[in-house]
Amino acid sequence: MESQRNLLLIGLLVVSFLLWQQWQTDKQPQPVATQAAQSGFVPEASQTAAATADVPNGQDSAQARSLIKVKSDLLELTIDPLGGDIVDAKLLAQAKTLDSEEPFTLLEQGPAHLYIAQSGLIGPNGPDADQAGRPLYQVSGDSFALADGSDELVVPMSYTNAQGDQFTKRFVLKRGSYAVQVEYQIQNQQASPLQVQFYGQLKQSTATPEGQQSGHMMASAYRGAAYSSDEQRYKKVTFDEMTEKNLAVTTPGGWVGMLQHYFVTAWAGQPEQKNEFYSRSINGHKEAIIGLKEPMVTVAANDKAVVGATLWVGPKLQDEMATVANHLDLTVDYGWLWFIAQPLFKLLKFLHSLVSNWGVAIILITLIVRGGMYPLTKAQYTSMAKMKLLQPKLTALRERFGDDRQKMSQAMMELYKEEKVNPLGGCFPILIQMPIFIALYWTLMESVELRHAPFALWITDLSVKDPYYVLPLLMGASMWFIQKMSPSTVTDPMQQKVMQLMPIVFTFMFLWFPAGLTLYWLVSNLVTITQQTLIYRQLEKKGLHTRKK
Structure with a gap:
């Protein structure tokens, strides 16, 4: 379970790093050029005439015209x-x-x-x-x-x-x-x-x-x-x-x-x-x-x-x-994830043709993506629940083998095999959602169809940040609620503090994200809460208690 939490943390940090790195690449100041200025294009076929396809300086005023x-x-x-x-x-x-x-x-x-x-x-x-x-x-x-x-x-x-x-x-x-x-x-x-x-x-x-500078901390093109x-x-x-x-x-x-x-x-x-x-x-x-x-x-x-x-x-x-x-x-x-972003945009465009609202289309594509991932999500939380039940046995193994890491690892693998538990089973949905999140980020960033596209109420442009920061705050609250719902066996105080800070960090990041992307992540979190609730109830009926006490 602890390894799953570590991988989750790493995954979230990777997403943050990739977006931050892209922003830095696009936003970094251009170095001062040291090379001597070159002239305009001079055709090789007319060097003797010193002709240029670039309009010579001062020539415009030589001939009057409308x-x-x-x-x-x-x-x-x-x-x-x-x-x-x-x-x-x-x-x-x-x-x-x-x-x-x-x-x-x-x-x-x-x-x-x-x-x-x-x-x-x-x-x-x-x-x-x-x-x-x-x-x-x-x-x-x-x-x-x-x-x-x-x-x-x-x-x-x-x-x-x-x-x-x-x-x-x-x-x-x-x-x-x-x-x-x-x-x-x-x-x-x-x-x-x-x-x-x-x-x-x-x-x-x-x-x-002027006017082309991005107004978003992360939204650079x-x-x-x-x-x-x-x-x-x-x-x-x-x-x-x-x-x-x-x-x-x-x-x-x-x-x-x-x-x-x-x-x-x-x-x-x-x-x-x-x-x-x-x-x-x-x-x-x-x-x-x-x-x-x-x-x-x-x-x-x-x-x-x-x-x-x-x-x-x-x-x-x-x-x-x-x-x-x-x-x-x-x-x-769409960057290096174009093979994911292009189908997502086509699906988004198709959904928009049905509902005539890009915000509603984003909600629908979120439901479709998360619905398609439900079997993996169920496997994730089932694996997390089983891992929690194995914690007493894992603790006994640590006390038994002490610092002998090789024997400890061998015993753990035998225990996982015996209990039919995959210690990495809870990470696959996260690994799948990460590239989808990044691909959808660039889809919403690059698609001119979303420029000046309204959603509802105060969201009049899905391509820019929420002017009142309501969506980012709701997204942060939903992320915090998911964290509280999820079972945890992390005992290290430092890891606990880092995990507690993640909703705050992501809320701060999303303050500058396009409203369309924040809407996607908020709806995705609401779907996660709903799916978690249903899955936990099914697991509790089977005797697997997963909720935090």
């Missing part, structure tokens, strides 16, 4: 006709804060924070490789909107170079989608071939902007870059790693992206061609770039060609992202 506003049912984009970059993106279906009428801004080009999606054509004949600067596109208007009854919005922007070659950059937005198709229609008007190469990149300030290749389904590239080494990966298809809590922006390359991924740390490491280059395209004399890629700019919606690019849904990062 920004282009593009609006679909889900997105409101602002496009700079100089280069055709997306310099602002608002998510119309996602509120900035709870009960706010202002939409969430994902991309922005402000004085305090920069986060933009750039794209262009480089190579020997690419307009973005011109030494004079990036192309200024001509647009028929400065405002475009998805018409009622229409499922698609196309925004064309045209540019003609000095040789008469025509480049039409098109943004295609579809109703109900956060995926934006960015493509170039190229018309070669010369008598010689024309060579261009498409690139798409994301440029962002490395400092965390990854912010940085990532990519997917044929060798790495999902690989993070932190801003610190960019200062140490530039990314250089060649892969069929794949994607590159910038991630933050609940949202992602990603360029997805064409799956049938080999793309080059790259990263840069620029401007004294204050800004980071990650991007992709598609293969060089040769347009024959007086011929046409189309190149481009897909840009996802929106919330982390797994089903929708999976249709845009392979493994883009893995940006919903």
Whole structure:
């Protein structure tokens, strides 16, 4: 019994340590960079022109232009006709804060924070490789909107170079989608071939902007870059790693992206061609770039060609992202227990489709999980009861063998075998519940569906802490009650004090946990109390007295 208590204590401490370690990893301050600042991306095919896909400093003010506003049912984009970059993106279906009428801004080009999606054509004949600067596109208007009854919005922007070659950059937005198709229609008007190469990149300030700092002690999420290749389904590239080494990966298809809590922006390359991924740390490491280059395209004399890629700019919606690019849904990062978290989320989503309340869905998934574990739970408490009955015999063995540990262990194993008792039988449900708890923690942390999702009464957002700390206090009280119900043979005063402190420690931890997770743990404890009561009554009928005196 004492060994079971020790294992329980170790298990709880392991859970605490893993969550605390993850929080420390995400929250630790970034080291001061010592490497010299690198310039923006310079294409190898145009070194002589000193071309850059990164907008040169000071160039913006050289040519007057009006920004282009593009609006679909889900997105409101602002496009700079100089280069055709997306310099602002608002998510119309996602509120900035709870009960706010202002939409969430994902991309922005402000004085305090920069986060933009750039794209262009480089190579020997690419307009973005011109030494004079990036192309200024001509647009028929400065405002475009998805018409009622229409499922698609196309925004064309045209540019003609000095040789008469025509480049039409098109943004295609579809109703109900956060995926934006960015493509170039190229018309070669010369008598010689024309060579261009498409690139798409994301440029962002490395400092965390105001409003994105987590309000929870434990609830931190990854912010940085990532990519997917044929060798790495999902690989993070932190801003610190960019200062140490530039990314250089060649892969069929794949994607590159910038991630933050609940949202992602990603360029997805064409799956049938080999793309080059790259990263840069620029401007004294204050800004980071990650991007992709598609293969060089040769347009024959007086011929046409189309190149481009897909840009996802929106919330982390797994089903929708999976249709845009392979493994883009893995940006919903469930950590090393993803194989448990993914089925849990699918079950949670199914339950929500039945009850239309995420809080109720969490309660139902708790009942299902704990109900499925009931046979193990019953075996646990039966084993604990039998272990308690064996305590007098174990005490006699200790007195008989004294300090002879080998003989003592041998005698104990024979006693367990004779009485058909497994000394570790009470630990299996705990070992199973630990990874489920951690997996559900990341499920509730990463699922944008729970952002601003109400439950009942004062719980108006399950993704943040209980504002009045009612759920954590109830959870702590239920944990204390379970401890009082459970039989114990611990005689060591230090162990007794540690066990008594566990409800207090966990209550303190849960003060900052998302309300959805605290709700799960509270309901789980209530189920445990109910199951314990039923099991103890059955055991008492068999003559096994387990309750504390």
